[in-house]
Amino acid sequence: MTDQWITFSKFGDAELVRLSGEIDMANSGEIGRAIVNRIRESGKVLIDLTTVSFLDSAGVRLLDALIGDLAAQGKRARLVVGERGPARMTLQLCAFREDVLETDLDRAAAELGR
Amino acid sequence: MTQELRLPWDEDPDDLYEHAPCGYLTTLPDGTIVKVNQTFLTWTGYKRGDLVGHRRFRDLLSSGGQIYYETHYAPLLRMQDEVHELAFDVVCADGRTLPTLVNSLLARGPEQEPRAIRTTLFDATERRGYEKELLFARKRAEDSERRIQVLQQVVADLAAAPTEAEVAEAVVRAPEAAFGAASSSIYLVDVERDTIVAVASTDPTTGNWDDMPRSSPRAVARVADRGDLHVVGSLTEAKQHFPDLAENMRRSGRNTVVLLPLTTGPADEQAGTETLGVLAFSFTGERRLSDAELRVVRLLGQQAGQALDRARLYDAARHREELATFLAETTRALDELHRLLPRSRILVDRVVPEIADWAAVRLSVGPTGVLEEKGGPAPDADLLAHALARVTTTGEAIFPAPDEKLGCAVLPLTARGRVLGTLSLRMAPEHLSVAGEHAFLVELADRSALALENSRLYEQERQIARTLQRSLLAGNMPGGDARFAVETYYQAAGQDLEIGGDWFDAFMINNDRLAVAVGDVVGRGIDAATTMGQLRSAIRALAGDEVGPAKLLEALDRFVDRVETARMATVAYAEIDLPTGDLTYACAGHLPPLLQEPAGSPEYLLQARSAALGSRAGDLRRTQTTRRLPAGSRLLLYTDGLIERRTRPIDKGFELLAREYARRRDAPLQGLTAALADTLVGRDNTDDVCLICLTLGTEERIERTIGADRMQIALLRADLRGWLVSHDVEPETRDAVLLACSEAVANAIEHGYRDDPFGTIDVAATVTADAVEVKVADHGTWRGPTTDVSRGRGLQLIRESMDQVLFDRTDGTTVTMRRAREAE
Numbered sequence: 001m002t003d004q005w006i007t008f009s010k011f012g013d014a015e016l017v018r019l020s021g022e023i024d025m026a027n028s029g030e031i032g033r034a035i036v037n038r039i040r041e042s043g044k045v046l047i048d049l050t051t052v053s054f055l056d057s058a059g060v061r062l063l064d065a066l067i068g069d070l071a072a073q074g075k076r077a078r079l080v081v082g083e084r085g086p087a088r089m090t091l092q093l094c095a096f097r098e099d100v101l102e103t104d105l106d107r108a109a110a111e112l113g114r
Numbered sequence: 115m116t117q118e119l120r121l122p123w124d125e126d127p128d129d130l131y132e133h134a135p136c137g138y139l140t141t142l143p144d145g146t147i148v149k150v151n152q153t154f155l156t157w158t159g160y161k162r163g164d165l166v167g168h169r170r171f172r173d174l175l176s177s178g179g180q181i182y183y184e185t186h187y188a189p190l191l192r193m194q195d196e197v198h199e200l201a202f203d204v205v206c207a208d209g210r211t212l213p214t215l216v217n218s219l220l221a222r223g224p225e226q227e228p229r230a231i232r233t234t235l236f237d238a239t240e241r242r243g244y245e246k247e248l249l250f251a252r253k254r255a256e257d258s259e260r261r262i263q264v265l266q267q268v269v270a271d272l273a274a275a276p277t278e279a280e281v282a283e284a285v286v287r288a289p290e291a292a293f294g295a296a297s298s299s300i301y302l303v304d305v306e307r308d309t310i311v312a313v314a315s316t317d318p319t320t321g322n323w324d325d326m327p328r329s330s331p332r333a334v335a336r337v338a339d340r341g342d343l344h345v346v347g348s349l350t351e352a353k354q355h356f357p358d359l360a361e362n363m364r365r366s367g368r369n370t371v372v373l374l375p376l377t378t379g380p381a382d383e384q385a386g387t388e389t390l391g392v393l394a395f396s397f398t399g400e401r402r403l404s405d406a407e408l409r410v411v412r413l414l415g416q417q418a419g420q421a422l423d424r425a426r427l428y429d430a431a432r433h434r435e436e437l438a439t440f441l442a443e444t445t446r447a448l449d450e451l452h453r454l455l456p457r458s459r460i461l462v463d464r465v466v467p468e469i470a471d472w473a474a475v476r477l478s479v480g481p482t483g484v485l486e487e488k489g490g491p492a493p494d495a496d497l498l499a500h501a502l503a504r505v506t507t508t509g510e511a512i513f514p515a516p517d518e519k520l521g522c523a524v525l526p527l528t529a530r531g532r533v534l535g536t537l538s539l540r541m542a543p544e545h546l547s548v549a550g551e552h553a554f555l556v557e558l559a560d561r562s563a564l565a566l567e568n569s570r571l572y573e574q575e576r577q578i579a580r581t582l583q584r585s586l587l588a589g590n591m592p593g594g595d596a597r598f599a600v601e602t603y604y605q606a607a608g609q610d611l612e613i614g615g616d617w618f619d620a621f622m623i624n625n626d627r628l629a630v631a632v633g634d635v636v637g638r639g640i641d642a643a644t645t646m647g648q649l650r651s652a653i654r655a656l657a658g659d660e661v662g663p664a665k666l667l668e669a670l671d672r673f674v675d676r677v678e679t680a681r682m683a684t685v686a687y688a689e690i691d692l693p694t695g696d697l698t699y700a701c702a703g704h705l706p707p708l709l710q711e712p713a714g715s716p717e718y719l720l721q722a723r724s725a726a727l728g729s730r731a732g733d734l735r736r737t738q739t740t741r742r743l744p745a746g747s748r749l750l751l752y753t754d755g756l757i758e759r760r761t762r763p764i765d766k767g768f769e770l771l772a773r774e775y776a777r778r779r780d781a782p783l784q785g786l787t788a789a790l791a792d793t794l795v796g797r798d799n800t801d802d803v804c805l806i807c808l809t810l811g812t813e814e815r816i817e818r819t820i821g822a823d824r825m826q827i828a829l830l831r832a833d834l835r836g837w838l839v840s841h842d843v844e845p846e847t848r849d850a851v852l853l854a855c856s857e858a859v860a861n862a863i864e865h866g867y868r869d870d871p872f873g874t875i876d877v878a879a880t881v882t883a884d885a886v887e888v889k890v891a892d893h894g895t896w897r898g899p900t901t902d903v904s905r906g907r908g909l910q911l912i913r914e915s916m917d918q919v920l921f922d923r924t925d926g927t928t929v930t931m932r933r934a935r936e937a938e
Contacts (some may be wrong), residue, residue, distance in 0.1 A: 057908040
């Protein structure tokens with residue numbers, strides 16, 4: 001059951017994946033599978049991390065793999081991360097690709113639409 | 115035999131034969147007349163020559179007589195040789211019939227062969243007439259008896275008929291049984307509506323069944339008006355007087371109609387009698403009713419009238435009783451609920467559909483007012499609004515006439531001289547015009563108004579009590595002191611209950627001494643709220659440097675002698691010396707505080723217990739107990755609403771509270787009390803719940819041991835997070851420490867214990883004003899530098915997020931990490 005961490009919805013024509021709570025090595029595998037199943041048909045994906053209260057390296061690995069796979073399939077994706085907070089900190093510390101990070105959903109969606 | 119008396123003259127036998135006082139006939143065995151005397155000829159007018167040798171005796175008889183002759187006379191005569199006093203009608207020459215009595219003898223020859231029949235005939239005209247008269251008299255007597263029986267049955271039925279409908283049913287059957295009527299119908303006069311209504315008939319295909327006004331020209335209405343028995347003997351007669359009746363008679367093939375008014379009082383006294391109904395019965399032929407029958411008919415009218423009168427009184431009494439019962443039950447139902455909205459709802463629920471099709475209660479209470487509505491259809495909105503405005507202004511009820519378009523009664527709800535609102539009712543039109551119902555509706559509105567006004571006052575008081583309680587409980591809790599933190603929670607009982615007298619308080623006695631208290635005042639409502647405030651103030655005033663819990667309770671015992679409403683209140687009171695961590699507490703009849711020290715299980719503090727305040731039967735020796743609490747201890751004080759539930763024994767409540775409390779030992783203090791209340795009580799609580807939780811000092815150092823299970827990392831993080839928060843570690847540093855610690859533990863699980871699922875990991879952390887230091891140690895095996903990219907990222911994160919990281923692999927792996935705190 002991954003419902004406590006993930007909610008799926010649509011934002012414009014993009015698939016919106018909202019993550020919340022703590023994402024660590026205990027649940028990242030399960031979360032990853034749920035997301036992959038859902039976004040298989042989507043051309044555009046937004047992953048909202050603004051309510052994530054903890055993100056560890058396993059979480060980073062998951063996001064890294066997701067972004068990489070989507071790019072390989074020619075799909076566009078953006079991560080929405082607050083300007084500060086645990087998720088931003090972890091991603092920054094890992095030197096995650098800045099070009100896929102946005103601070104708000106509208107701008108991220110606009111980026112995808114271009 | 116005596117010697118024959120000698121007559122004064124010679125008797126000529128021929129003359130005797132010819133002129134005997136009876137007729138003589140001699141016939142052959144086949145009946146052919148061979149000899150006849152003059153008397154017979156004189157009686158019948160026949161000539162001798164017509165009969166002798168030409169006619170048989172039977173030829174002279176009426177057709178019925180001829181049959182009788184063949185079936186009785188002839189066989190009897192043949193068998194017995196004689197017959198006596200057989201009645202025959204002889205048909206005379208002119209066609210008249212002559213009733214006779216006949217005696218015959220059969221004369222036989224020497225060989226016993228029939229030779230001749232000798233017959234005498236006596237004129238029975240007189241006797242037959244007498245017999246007829248007798249028969250007629252008997253029939254009359256029987257008819258009369260039957261009518262009397264029918265009447266008696268009707269009277270008996272009427273006596274047992276408690277309602278108009280049953281009276282009608284008993285009466286409507288009588289005319290057929292008593293007089294052989296073809297059909298009958300009964301009409302009743304409705305005085306209140308000024309109409310006459312057909313209620314029963316033995317043949318509903320006849321007659322006109324429409325209600326008629328009492329002033330109608332129709333026969334039934336006219337007869338009811340006059341109060342006299344009318345016998346309409348023929349269609350012609352009907353046409354002359356009652357055209358509508360003639361039409362009905364023609365249609366249903368009736369020739370005689372009796373219209374009998376059913377009256378109260380004796381028929382011979384016209385004055386003072388009242389016509390309650392009309393019984394109409396009809397005959398197919400033209401039927402004359404004898405005087406005796408008419409007497410019975412009149413009697414029937416009186417009996418039925420009286421029965422109707424009785425039933426009417428009875429109906430009225432029963433109706434009054436029903437209304438009285440309805441009022442009583444409504445009042446009782448309203449009393450069952452205290453709050454205004456439920457009461458308004460109850461009122462419309464009672465009224466619809468019992469007495470009205472639609473009802474609305476409107477109350478001008480509060481900013482928006484109250485409207486409860488039920489049933490339908492609702493009256494025209496504009497007309498209703500107009501009526502509502504008028505009733506509200508004048509305070510007078512509106513009862514519209516049956517044909518008025520408003521179609522609903524509007525009653526003021528008046529209590530204590532004020533129009534609180536309105537009760538509008540749409541009823542069947544016949545109800546609206548009844549004067550008796552008006553009084554009833556006014557009574558209903560008055561009673562409801564009183565109940566609703568009481569509810570309104572109750573709501574007002576409840577609101578005041580709640581406001582008072584809120585203001586008392588919302589007082590400033592001491593804070594801003596790193597040595598302790600306080601978290602409180604108050605949850606009122608389910609919405610329909612008055613507020614209880616639960617309260618809590620925390621205050622500083624001096625710079626180093628903190629007092630916390632929880633109590634429960636007996637009773638509910640505004641009194642309880644006021645008392646609670648008084649008691650709370652008393653405790654604040656009485657507490658002092660040298661007082662302590664025991665002396666404070668003693669002082670409160672004296673206090674309740676002056677404030678009687680506080681008697682039997684319970685209090686749990688504790689003082690904490692912040693520099694030493696010494697807890698001194700006492701409980702006056704209150705549930706024991708629950709203590710959670712940093713290590714070990716929660717513990718109920720069961721010392722220093724005594725009776726409730728001012729108890730007359732309980733133990734009032736107030737004692738206190740002191741124990742030293744280690745930093746990081748959490749003390750919970752609460753009221754009984756938290757653990758007492760009807761569905762759960764209290765010891766289970768204690769157990770559950772201890773378990774839930776322990777489960778949250780590492781949870782941040784913030785939200786703890788609310789979470790406990792939510793878990794133990796939920797939202798459907800029937801009692802108020804008060805909690806106050808005190809965390810004393812803060813652990814300088816946190817030490818935890820967890821299994822090599824990735825699921826446990828989250829629990830450790832929660833623990834660590836709470837600890838960091840309690841030390842006011844700034845968010846950036848806190849998140850960094852949590853991340854590094856998580857990664858180090860993950861590392862231990864994935865590398866040190868990759869072959870050992872039962873390994874343990876020790877985590878220890880310290881916080882100072884300058885830095886946070888965390889040590890994560892496992893006892894697993896180290897297999898050289900990792901080539902795993904992902905773990906590499908973990909290690910990178912540890913290094914990036916902390917200022918200093920040291921790996922020691924002498925015995926398993928120990929990672930020591932330090933991060934400087936941000937400057938203020």
